[in-house]
Amino acid sequence: MGKRKMFSGHLGFILATAGSAVGLGNLWRFPTLATKYGGGSFVLLYIIFVATIGFSLVLTEAAIGRKFHCNVVDAYRKINRKFTFLGYIAVLVAFLILSYYCVIGGWILKFITVYFSGNELLAAGDGFFDGFISKATWPVLFQALFVLFNMFVVMLGVQNGVERLNKVLMPALIILSIIVSIFALSMDGALEGLKYYLVPDFSKLSFRAVLAALGQMFFSLSLGMGVTITYGSYVRKDIDLEKATKKIELFDTGIALLAGFMVIPAIFAVFSSSSESLENALQAGSTLVFITLPKVFIKMPFSGWIGGTFFLLIFFAALTSSIALMETVISTWKEKLHLKRKSCTILVGLIAFLAGIPASLGYGIWDSVSIFGMNILDFTDFCTNQLLMPLGAVMTCILVSYIWGTWHLTDEIKKSSAFHREKWYLILIKYITPVAVVITLISSILNTFGMIQL
Ligand code: PFF
Numbered sequence: 001m002g003k004r005k006m007f008s009g010h011l012g013f014i015l016a017t018a019g020s021a022v023g024l025g026n027l028w029r030f031p032t033l034a035t036k037y038g039g040g041s042f043v044l045l046y047i048i049f050v051a052t053i054g055f056s057l058v059l060t061e062a063a064i065g066r067k068f069h070c071n072v073v074d075a076y077r078k079i080n081r082k083f084t085f086l087g088y089i090a091v092l093v094a095f096l097i098l099s100y101y102c103v104i105g106g107w108i109l110k111f112i113t114v115y116f117s118g119n120e121l122l123a124a125g126d127g128f129f130d131g132f133i134s135k136a137t138w139p140v141l142f143q144a145l146f147v148l149f150n151m152f153v154v155m156l157g158v159q160n161g162v163e164r165l166n167k168v169l170m171p172a173l174i175i176l177s178i179i180v181s182i183f184a185l186s187m188d189g190a191l192e193g194l195k196y197y198l199v200p201d202f203s204k205l206s207f208r209a210v211l212a213a214l215g216q217m218f219f220s221l222s223l224g225m226g227v228t229i230t231y232g233s234y235v236r237k238d239i240d241l242e243k244a245t246k247k248i249e250l251f252d253t254g255i256a257l258l259a260g261f262m263v264i265p266a267i268f269a270v271f272s273s274s275s276e277s278l279e280n281a282l283q284a285g286s287t288l289v290f291i292t293l294p295k296v297f298i299k300m301p302f303s304g305w306i307g308g309t310f311f312l313l314i315f316f317a318a319l320t321s322s323i324a325l326m327e328t329v330i331s332t333w334k335e336k337l338h339l340k341r342k343s344c345t346i347l348v349g350l351i352a353f354l355a356g357i358p359a360s361l362g363y364g365i366w367d368s369v370s371i372f373g374m375n376i377l378d379f380t381d382f383c384t385n386q387l388l389m390p391l392g393a394v395m396t397c398i399l400v401s402y403i404w405g406t407w408h409l410t411d412e413i414k415k416s417s418a419f420h421r422e423k424w425y426l427i428l429i430k431y432i433t434p435v436a437v438v439i440t441l442i443s444s445i446l447n448t449f450g451m452i453q454l
Contacts, residue, residue, distance in 0.1 A: 223389060241413050
């Protein structure tokens with residue numbers, strides 16, 4: 001086997017990991033959750049979770065990766081043979097998310113073509129999005145195109161593909177977000193929305209809000225699926241992991257906050273005439289991005305360009321996330337099956353594409369398929385985000401804290417620099433993080449099966 005490739009330095013690792021973190025979760029989930037659960041108070045809660053539980057888990061994954069310099073499955077095997085299955089779960093989760101992320105990536109590509117071909121009126125029309133996703137072939141073709149983009153970048157390798165792409169797209173994403181935010185904030189009535197987004201309303205801060213903030217933190221920081229272990233395995237020993245973790249979190253949270261500036265004020269400006277339409281407009285998920293926002297853009301000057309730029313931005317965010325997922329799967333399959341990067345990329349790309357097709361058809365010819373009341377994509381999303389990711393994370397905390405020994409990781413972190421928040425890290429990883437994650441896991445399972453009402 002050839003020498004393992006590495007990121008060129010500090011920036012390469014930070015931008016690639018931030019690229020995996022910044023994605024659809026930031027742009028379409030965070031702003032709507034914040035408005036739903038009490039504005040500024042939710043934002044504050046979220047930031048506390050990121051700075052505590054998130055900090056401990058990102059740092060743990062990065063340190064595991066750098067310690068072993070190998071794929072996720074082997075990393076867990078080296079920690080403890082009996083826990084190799086955690087590596088397999090991580091790769092499975094990454095693969096499943098990749099499969100449906102590419103379906104959504106395909107929808108984004110479709111909207112880019114619509115906007116840049118001057119058809120913004122079409123995109124804003126009633127039924128356009130539903131009409132598109134319910135077709136059998138077009139969404140699948142766009143999904144294939146999105147998979148091909150991923151394959152192209154991953155095939156180029158860690159430095160030439162993954163790192164180089166993130167170094168260009170991440171700064172571009174910030175610039176585009178700022179441009180769209182300025183346009184959104186300049187609309188009449190936008191400031192009302194800003195107030196709603198940021199002024200704390202502690203009466204909405206329920207247990208459900210706490211769970212929503214924790215779940216969002218997991219998804220947004222790409223935790224529990226081996227992505228940061230994989231990227232950590234490409235990091236040189238002289239890089240300060242503690243500092244890098246803080247920067248990654250700052251980046252991810254910054255973009256999530258900025259997404260609120262882009263989306264909420266504009267929605268207020270357009271929909272505030274009736275509280276019912278406002279509530280509908282603030283729904284999280286695909287409705288927000290593909291149905292509500294096109295109706296918002298059409299009211300802006302240069303609507304085609306603004307809309308096109310926004311979808312380009314979402315495309316960048318989604319691509320850097322799905323590349324992280326694909327890289328995680330490939331780095332494992334490549335080493336396990338002794339394949340070359342190129343042939344492994346083709347294999348993973350093809351299988352992920354095929355695995356994603358049912359999720360796409362679940363909006364059209366297979367829309368009668370319902371699993372626990374969810375369509376195929378939502379069910380896959382539920383299994384990965386609500387079950388497997390927290391499960392992987394809590395088992396990792398237990399493994400590291402009580403079986404393997406945290407000193408392995410603190411030693412690894414201290415190889416490059418002083419570990420300023422070591423004591424704090426130990427309290428988090430041993431007690432606070434596993435307890436918080438177990439509570440989330442159990443409540444979301446009970447809630448889904450109707451045993452409690454959140
Ligand atoms: N963090 C991404 C988002 O916020 O959209 C989603 C994601 C990407 C999760 C990559 C996991 C992952 F490995």
